Amino acid sequence: MVNWSKIDTTKLDPDFYAKAQGVLNACLAHGCEYQPYLGFRSWDDQNALYQRYLAGGPRASPPGHSLHEQGLAVDCERIVNGVGSWAVEDYSMLEAQAQVFGCDTGWSYGDHDHLSIDGH
Numbered sequence: 001m002v003n004w005s006k007i008d009t010t011k012l013d014p015d016f017y018a019k020a021q022g023v024l025n026a027c028l029a030h031g032c033e034y035q036p037y038l039g040f041r042s043w044d045d046q047n048a049l050y051q052r053y054l055a056g057g058p059r060a061s062p063p064g065h066s067l068h069e070q071g072l073a074v075d076c077e078r079i080v081n082g083v084g085s086w087a088v089e090d091y092s093m094l095e096a097q098a099q100v101f102g103c104d105t106g107w108s109y110g111d112h113d114h115l116s117i118d119g120h
């Protein structure tokens with residue numbers, strides 16, 4: 001079972017949530033477990049991340065420009081032997097299955113844990 005407990009799935013777009021479940025269940029069926037850890041973000045949440053990015057933190061879109069604010073994206077951590085992995089090669093399954101289900105990842109722009117509706 002994919003563990004969705006870290007995020008509030010009621011704030012995701014229902015169609016995207018269904019697709020994301022398809023993606024993560026298919027990954028698991030192929031032996032790759034991913035755990036969603038960030039889902040919906042408010043304008044204020046996004047702005048806080050963006051201000052951190054401007055101060056040298058991890059990449060983040062300006063508020064108003066993230067699919068997270070529309071419930072159309074989740075960030076997923078790969079679980080390997082019970083531990084989170086951020087190695088890029090551990091996200092190739094996510095990228096492959098995303099395309100099967102009409103989703104997209106941030107793979108092409110270095111945000112490989114980001115799963116969204118097609119078109120970022």
Ligand SMILES: [Zn+2]
Pocket residue numbers: 068073074075113114115
């Ligand atoms: Zn993201």
